């Protein structure tokens with residue numbers, strides 16, 4: 001029998017507000033346990049929560065960016081919850097009347113565009129954190145995270161494979177980061193997801209019984225956990241067993257999901273409207289204002305990079321997926337850089353420099369002007385690609401020498417950039433050899449040393465051209481003009 005997976009994701013995104021959703025406590029990550037709490041977020045009797053307007057705005061922004069309908073009327077509900085990380089005994093969430101509904105986003109998987117429906121986006125408060133490890137047999141509770149504003153983005157069960165699930169989560173991360181609504185930091189748990197997974201025979205309409213895998217916090221684990229869960233369920237059914245509706249946990253070390261508890265139904269939570277919070281009414285004018293302030297989103301940007309700048313779709317998607325990367329790229333193109341060449345350098349050298357230093361594009365010390373300047377030197381055949389890499393690396397290491405006041409005093413900054421690059425070229429002896437007699441001398445030396453290779457080349461082993469180029473380039477200490485070198489070699493070997 002052929003099986004098909006039916007997957008729905010609930011993505012929790014922590015909203016980028018300075019204060020919590022119903023009180024003025026700070027949302028800063030990683031501070032002393034319980035240093036960011038007050039009567040409201042720990043739920044002392046008699047206190048009144050007040051909704052953070054910024055959180056509401058972020059939820060509306062995200063709803064608009066994911067093609068949702070924004071509810072003019074929505075309200076909060078209490079979800080009964082009996083765990084020590086929320087000592088007041090309930091979580092304030094939205095149930096019957098969420099702020100956003102009926103949206104969708106598109107993802108590209110294996111060259112195919114798939115539309116994934118979004119059932120709803122609702123706001124809720126986060127819970128605290130239980131600490132069991134390294135506590136000498138005691139358990140502690142840190143309530144700093146309690147009341148931190150979350151959006152729960154619930155998808156339709158439209159996802160069919162682990163790969164699609166990861167891609168959907170990536171796209172959502174990209175969108176909320178563009179909007180500035182969430183930092184998308186998976187390691188710190190700012191973005192995490194629960195996956196509802198079931199299987200059914202291909203062709204069957206009804207869904208199978210689903211299991212929920214909770215708290216997955218990386219794209220890789222989303223794929224792995226769902227993959228495991230699909231296999232587990234198929235095996236179980238084929239061996240005559242039955243999938244039970246339950247909540248499971250992904251154990252990344254063992255690479256398996258494990259049963260945690262039987263799955264609650266909505267009635268187990270006994271939702272009821274929160275009597276302390278007034279229903280939310282949103283003016284159409286405010287929704288329109290927020291819509292008008294939305295940035296160009298990743299899909300639109302990517303399409304523009306293809307249609308206006310002529311980039312391949314794959315490159316366009318890569319650049320557009322991070323706002324900082326897209327903006328860096330566009331600035332370089334506006335400064336006269338060739339789109340495809342700039343893109344290749346971002347994907348290659350710049351990404352390499354950033355990842356070696358554990359940085360992301362929004363922390364990149366190199367400015368687009370640096371790259372364009374170096375690319376122009378290459379175009380003028382003053383340096384070759386090898387030298388360009390060395391120059392960029394030097395500038396990356398000591399950016400202050402190059403752009404101390406780049407945006408303030410442009411002429412001075414360009415002068416500094418020029419003189420810094422000159423200095424590196426001189427220090428590292430990087431001027432390209434474009435003197436044909438000098439290159440010829442190197443080529444002759446290499447050929448004289450390689451009679452056997454010449455024989456093989458002439459007998460038809462044309463791959464050896466790479467060997468000759470490599471040897472000659474090495475002999476020139478990487479400075480030979482590669483085009484001239486190639487032409488000369490071909491001429492001499494003909």
Ligand SMILES: [Zn+2]
Nearest residue numbers: 023025038041
């Ligand atoms: Zn508080």
